[in-house]
Amino acid sequence: MQFKGKVIKGTGYGKKLGFPTANIDRRDFYRRKLKLREGIYAGLVERERNGKKYKAGIVIGPKDKKGLLKLEAYILGLKEDIYGERLVFYPLAYIRAFKHYKSEAELKKAIREDVRKIKKSLL
Ligand SMILES: Cc1cc2nc3c(=O)[nH]c(=O)nc-3n(C[C@H](O)[C@H](O)[C@H](O)COP(=O)(O)O)c2cc1C
Incomplete structure (x- = not known):
């Protein structure tokens, strides 16, 4: 399972927390009609420009003002x-x-714990 998108402006709150995230646009996600459970995932993020893959904490949701799920990753x-x-x-x-x-x-403690799990997961 995968989806892609262009990095768009977030609120900058992730950076303030010490965990900057890349938010991507939702076009591909909704076009594919993906039925993914909202929440935090361990996963990979690939940069299309060079094919490099990184371990990442992927956050799906919550919904924004438009009623669309936010898609973001701490890479x-x-x-x-x-x-x-x-x-x-x-x-x-x-x-x-x-x-x-x-x-x-x-919140920071929870994210730190997520990152610990992601680092030791055998992705
Ligand atoms: C791995 C990870 C898990 C997160 N889990 C939560 C959460 O459970 N609750 C929460 O309010 N924010 C959580 N956040 C932070 C929010 O998603 C935060 O608002 C966001 O990173 C700000 O993004 P922006 O600066 O791109 O708008 C998490 C962030 C990361 C990277």
Whole structure:
């Protein structure tokens, strides 16, 4: 299972948390009528420009103001600005549901734990 899209502007909140994410447009995802459960996945992200694949924390959802699921990924080991590039997302293993945390500290702790799982997963 995969879908692709162009990197679009997010809110910048991921960066503030210390986990910058690449948000992609939803055209391909909805055209394929993918029925993916909302939540956090361990997976791979491929840069179309050079075919390089990276382990990533892929977040599917929640829905934005338009009622469309957000598609974003925290890409491990990627420091460059990839705004405007085309990426392929491969969500491979479901980790957990998206959750509304009471504090930013709890959210960061949860993301750190996700990243730990992704790093040690045999993708
Ligand atoms: C692996 C991972 C898991 C996340 N899980 C949650 C979550 O469960 N609840 C939450 O409110 N935000 C979670 N976030 C953060 C939100 O998705 C955050 O709002 C987002 O990264 C901001 O993106 P933007 O700056 O591209 O708009 C997670 C982020 C990552 C990278």
